[in-house]
Amino acid sequence: MKKILLIATGGTIASGYTEEGLAPKIAAAELLQYVEGYREFCQVEVASPFSLDSTNVCGKHWLELTALIERRYDDYDGFVICHGTDTMAFTAAALSYLVQNSPKPVVVTGAQKPIDLPITDARTNLLDSLRFASEDRAHGVNIVFGGNVIAGTRAKKERSKSYNAFSSINYPSIAMIRDGRVVFYIEDKDRLSGSVTFYHELNEGILLLKLMPGMDGMVLNRLFPYYDCVIIEAFGVGGLPEYGRMPFYPEIRRWIDAGKLVMMATQVTHEGSDMEVYQVGKAIKEEFHLMETYDMTLEATVTKVMWALGQTKEPERFRRLFYETINHDILLKEL
Structure with a gap:
């Protein structure tokens, strides 16, 4: 059974209502209570380096996530990052450059509605992400959202409220997830050469x-x-x-x-x-x-x-x- 690290960073998926509007409130361990089905195919441990609306996420947070993944890389078979949708495509792209040639999957996901609502996309997205991160053929940085697996460098948020918020731009989706099954369109894990490489410098100018x-x-x-x-x-x-x-x-x-x-x-x-x-x-x-x-x-x-x-x-x-x-x-x- 695969061992996955769930990294919670805030975002809508972990938000609750306040007088000022939605804000991150739900702890990482609580997220798992809404997707008990993961126990059938993986073991999950949690980490929470920060809890932010993704509007506030920037380069220092990408470096922090990279450092966390590097420290824990040998301990897990895959990583799932829960993240707000507004800057999710930037984070997935940044991690694609900061964590290169990874034979282990680094999945970025989130939701358009909080996970504790009766009607939400959060539970499906999180369970799909844990499932994809547990696949032997999965590798590298990808976004899992709305049943689609999108290369971390090809995702764009094209809808502000709909559940199918993200599209793969100028490149096919890597895979789709339906009814608990992962169907790969692109399989290229065998093309990886060498070991994973982590980078620790960004120029934000x-x-x-x-x-x-x-x-x-x-x-x-x-x-x-x-x-x-x-x-x-x-x-x-x-x-x-x-x-x-x-x-x-x-x-x-x-x-x-x-x-x-x-x-x-x-x-x-x-x-x-x-x-x-x-x-x-x-x-x-x-x-x-x-x-x-x-x-x-x-x-x-x-x-x-x-x-x-x-x-x-x-x-x-x-x-x-x-x-x-x-x-x-x-x-x-x-x-």
């Missing part, structure tokens, strides 16, 4: 800037002192406008000359960027040798930049790290 019609390049001038990298969410397949009192081009030159990163992404959820298509993208990409994110999610992009910049600021090494495929995060990329 990153800004995600959403382009909007009429935005002036002056915004980059004002952000310059505060960030090491700006990721610009452009329109469509990628490009930058040429209007404004201060166009984007000279500001990008200033960032690049100072050794800072400017990266191009797209606001469009599906199918990714391709800056070579239009003049507004191709010219600026060629002039500044800009990197783009292709089919990656924004959550994976942000956390991968944090991770890669935590390892190096040398431009070519950073480029190699960023374009290395990790946990299915990028298919289309520069060679």
